[in-house]
Amino acid sequence: MKRFQSKLLRTYSIIIGLILASLGLVLGQLYPVFVNYSTVTLIDSKMEQISTYLVETELSKEEQANVKQLLNSTLQYQEIENGQHSLWLFLFFVLLITFLVALFLGSNIFKKYAQPIEHLTETAMELARGNYRIRAFEDDFSGMSTLSNSINILARNLHDISVMRETEKERLKTLIENMGSALIMIDRNGLVTIINRSFMDQLQISIENVDGKLFRKIGLPDQVEAFIDKLFLTESSYREQIQIKRNLHTYYKDAYGAPVIGEHGRWLGIVVVMHDITELIKLEQVRKDFVANVSHELKTPVTSIKGFSETLLYGAYKNEETLISFLEIIHKESNRLQMLITDLLDLSKVEQVGYEVNLQKVKLNDVLNRCIDMSTHLLEEKEIELAFSVEDSVKVLGDSNRLMQIMMNLVTNAITYSSDHTTLHISIFKNEKYGIFRIQDEGIGISKEEISRIFERFYRVDRARSRNSGGTGLGLAIVKHLVEAHHGLIEVDSEVGKGTCFTVYIPLVKS
Incomplete structure (x- = not known):
């Protein structure tokens, strides 16, 4: 698209050219009258001079008349021809100069007044395309300053609205996405x-x-x-x-x-x-299961204690052998009830939001030695052998008492679910980030469907064996929360009939 100024200048030049051409044609039509009048006046003046000269000569009147006639026709033809040629050249150059002057003046005028209009037009078109950053040039000499200022105000307002819209759009998009x-x-x-x-x-x-x-x-x-x-x-x-x-x-x-x-x-x-709300539904179900399991677990020892104590009160205490047997049962059930309450209190404590352990530099080998000392009688009862693979220099950032509780629960479970005369493999090593404790038994194993549930409260793989061993079903739940409190990880790998391997990762001490 040609620029507005070029179009206007071309139109102006055509109009001026037509006007000058018309003026030239009109002058050309008036020229013969002017030429004839000028020629007759000039010839008459010259013929008077020639007549005065001829009178002084010795020519006859007839000869003088012939000379005058010949000179008159010759002078008239030459004057007319010279006058026409000169006038046409004069007209051409005058009209050409006039056209060029008019073109120069028009170009300056259009540049002063048409260029701002053209610039304002382009600015308006850019605003229509959505380019709100463009601004019009404000020139007080062109008389367009008010319009330019108005367009610039409009552009700024549109730009502010556009920025606000984009900001709101990004906020809404961020809100929806996140x-x-x-x-x-x-x-x-x-x-x-x-x-x-x-x-x-x-x-x-x-x-x-x-x-x-x-x-x-x-x-x-x-x-x-x-x-x-x-x-x-x-x-x-x-x-x-x-x-x-x-x-x-x-x-x-x-x-x-x-x-x-x-x-x-x-x-x-x-x-x-x-x-x-999947987690909420699961938590609600866990809560219901927890209440039901706690009620059941508490009911069993309480029922035993109540039943045997009532039997003793009704006269069984008179038989010393029966008395001792019943008292041993009552003592055993009381210990079981105490263990259950202690584990419930521990679990409630470690499940609290913001629960923290006392982190210190701990050597895993020392914790393992204490754990083995406390488990010796259980190992001897089932004649289970130990196979060690221990690195002495594994130092982690943890709470020694809580780490002891983690190891003790895992070792006790491994002994409980292992058959007699088997081997318990215990390893301590490290990688770049964690100190690792691994215990692998040769027990009954855990099916893949049950692995995801073994850390649930009161969940037992073998309920009869766990109950007979005095377990509460809360040990692995406590272990899981304690490991997480240490910012560690716990993994389970098991195969039914071949055994289970628990691996605990505790962060190393930073040097």
């Missing part, structure tokens, strides 16, 4: 307009770009699609707890949906927000 709840917005045609990362992660949607696609085509679970269909049918707010089964696991979602209403009450679509 909110813990899953969110999806669907228009009235069933097309996805907004979806956040949490929604895709929770429902394991593999499609990266789902915007603008039909919600039935993005792989939503059937329960979620049914919930969305219900929202479209009712066109009203609705809440439902959705249960989704995937890969042998069950996930619970608290879904809330509502219609999106635009201006003048126009129905635009729906928005669905889902909260993952």
Whole structure:
């Protein structure tokens, strides 16, 4: 597109050229009259001079008349021819100079007044394209300063609005993407307009770009699609707890949906927000199981103590042998009840938010020696051998008493679930980050389905053996929380019938 100034200058030059050309044609038409008048006047003046000269000669009157006539026609032809040629050249140069002067003046005038208009036009076009950073040149001499100032104010306002809009857009996008709840917005045609990362992660949607696609085509679970269909049918707010089964696991979602209403009450679509309440459901179930298990575990020793004490009160105490037997049972059940209460108190303590251990430099070999000394009688009862692989220089950052509790629980469990005349393999070593304690038995082992549950409270792999050994079912739960309190890790590797290997990682002392 040609510039406005060039168009205007070309139009101006054409108009001036036409005007000058017309003026030249008019002057050309008037020229013969002027030439004839000038020629006659000039010839008459010269012929008078010639007549005066001829009178003084000796020529006859007839000869003088012939000479005058010849000279008159010759002079008239030469004057007219010379006058026409000179006048045309004069007109051409005068009109050319006039055209060039007019063109020069017009160019300066247009540059002064048309260029600001052109610049303002380009500025307005850039603003229409969305370039709000452009500014118009403010020139007081062109008379466009008021308009330029107005356009600049408009540009600044548009730029501020654009920046504010982009900021709000980024805030909204950040909020939607980083909110813990899953969110999806669907228009009235069933097309996805907004979806956040949490929604895709929770429902394991593999499609990266789902915007603008039909919600039935993005792989939503059937329960979620049914919930969305219900929202479209009712066109009203609705809440439902959705249960989704995937890969042998069950996930619970608290879904809330509502219609999106635009201006003048126009129905635009729906928005669905889902909260993952799987952990809350599990915690509620764990709480129920915990209460039931505690009640059951407390009921068993209390029932035994109450039953044998009542029997003694009804006269069994008179038989010394029966008395001693019953008292031993009551003592055993009291110890069991005490252990259960102690473990419950320990578990309650380590599960508290903000629980911290007294971290000091501890040598794992020293903790292991204390643990073996306290477990010697258990090893001797089942004639279990120990196989050691221990590095002496493994020093970790931990609480020696709590580390002792971790090792003691693991060693006791290994002895409990091992058969007689087997071997217990104990290793202590380190890597770049952790001091590692590993204990491997040759016991009954744990199935893969049960490995994920062994750290639950009161969960037992072999309930009969654990109960007979006096275990409370809380040892591994306490171990797990204590390891986490040390910022460590615990791993389990087991095979049914071959044994179980527990590996504990405790951070090393930083040198």
